Amino acid sequence: MNHQAHSSSMAAPLQAVELPIRRAKSEWRVLRFLKRHPQIVAGSLILLVVTLVAIFAPLLGTVDPRAISVTKRLRPPSAEFWFGTDALGRDLYSRVVYGARISVGVSVSCAFLSCVGGSIVGMVSASGRWADSVVMRVMDGFMSIPSMLLAIALMAATRGSVGTVIAAITVVEIPRVARVIRSVMLALREMPFVEAAVAAGSTTPKIFVRHLLPAVVSPLTVQATFVGSAAIIIEASLSFIGAGTPPTIPSWGNIMADGKALWQVKPHLVFIPAVFLGVTILGVNLLGDGLRDALDPRMAERS
């Protein structure tokens, strides 16, 4: 920054200056970003595959996952039944593939609903001192109960369906999201750039949208992945103990619950859905950890 240089450039008539606003080469940036964060690539690939499996379940050589066949019980894996059949003669491959729908659906809905709910609660809490003490004490109350127990209690109080499973998990996860959002908002509110925006004549809603919300996006994204993976685990656990998804609907937890009686003689009935469950959770967690590292300002790339 040379003082002489800028005073001479100012001598030129300002209106005559040419204003070419160049575009950044965004595709290169994306590639470089992905190369730096292999975790995000791996996690996204796993999730992409699982999601595609869930969406295209009917096209993947599956049969009706609920069709019972007394004559074809407990078949070992074969060309006809890729993963074999269970104690009721249902095709395990079809059940596992359809089960992906429940896990992905529950995971995405819980992540979305918890983030929306948690953001609202967190923002309300950050906006006023009275609201803060009341809302956060309620949230602390929720968090003091182990999440599985709370979910089981909520399930016991309602009728079992996929919707109530999602609702129960969302209620459990909202306080966690709310705490993160609240702390981010409280810290942001005191930032000099927020005061500078007030001094520039900005309105409260504008400051909210332009200055506060964008800063919440990255912690919220990371939180969403954590909620997503927790939701898959809680759904599977609830189903496994019979308090979750109704047993008529194939979900990975239900399939494992069905197979657990025969665990010692037919381990694949539990093992196969468990592997799908584990790999999916690994994918979500890889993505979450990768995003957390990538979005951490201390690790942000400086060019």
Place this chain on the structure above:
Amino acid sequence: MTVVLEVQRLNVSFVATSGSVRAVRGVSFSVARSETLAIVGESGSGKSVTALSLMRLHDAERTKISGSVKFKGAELLEVSEAEMRSVRGNEIGMIFQEPMSSLNPLMQIGNQVAEAILLHQSVSRSEAKQRALRLLIQVGIADPERRMREYPHQLSGGMRQRVMIAMALACDPEILIADEPTTALDVTVQAQILDLMRELKARTGASIVIITHDLGVVAELADRVVIMYAGVKMEEGTTAEIFSRPAHPYTVGLLGAIPSLDRNRSEGPLTEIPGQVPSPSHARVGCSFAARCSLSSSICFETEPELEDVSPSHTAACHHKIRTPVA
């Protein structure tokens, strides 16, 4: 000279659970068109609080402001919040002390400057961008097209302060309030920023209220000076009067503490003012500077001195004013 801003008997107190704290006590001053007024004082003298009160930027719940702040005939302490917003950034621009954190780290520079324009003027976003680019050129940002698309962390402290100045000037304000604009910068960058402010003032004709504890900045930039101590105005005069004929012992002390390259060793160490600024939560009788003053006598501890004229443009609040004959 037309007066643009007139502050009268401004009182600011912060309400805390342990009682209220008076940070500014009955401060009055005025700013004329195209004039640069410096408000000078140590840390804790209430100068920044005064600046923030002019824009009503204090938390309304915890702050009590009384007195009068008249801007072009309107009483700023009484107008509605909506009217106040149309003054902030539009007619009174503000530059903050911390260029590092006064810019939104997640917004491109161009968008931030454009935002300052869009808040008060109904122009299209692309028009605002073009104006933002012109502003960045005006404040001497090198390669402004590239800087427009960069984020604050990619800019140096001096450049960020230039961006802040560009934002403050976005709507051609009548008054620019600069709260310690050079404190966080290197000395060489400070000089550049001061040059820039002087140049912009000459071009735009805006009045400047500069808050500082740096008397070097005052000598460079100010037409008139207000000296504050413990929330009270101690002395006011033209820059020449304050530097050559200070009437208040506190001002004399401040001036004595400026190091100079021409100083002889025989002159001994720099003078310092013993003690520190009293906490504003303490109740006081008499002159707030009395305890640290070398000229204080019993009256100083009993009655608070009134502001009295030293010359038509020069006032001081002291029982023992130093009267230097006009050379």
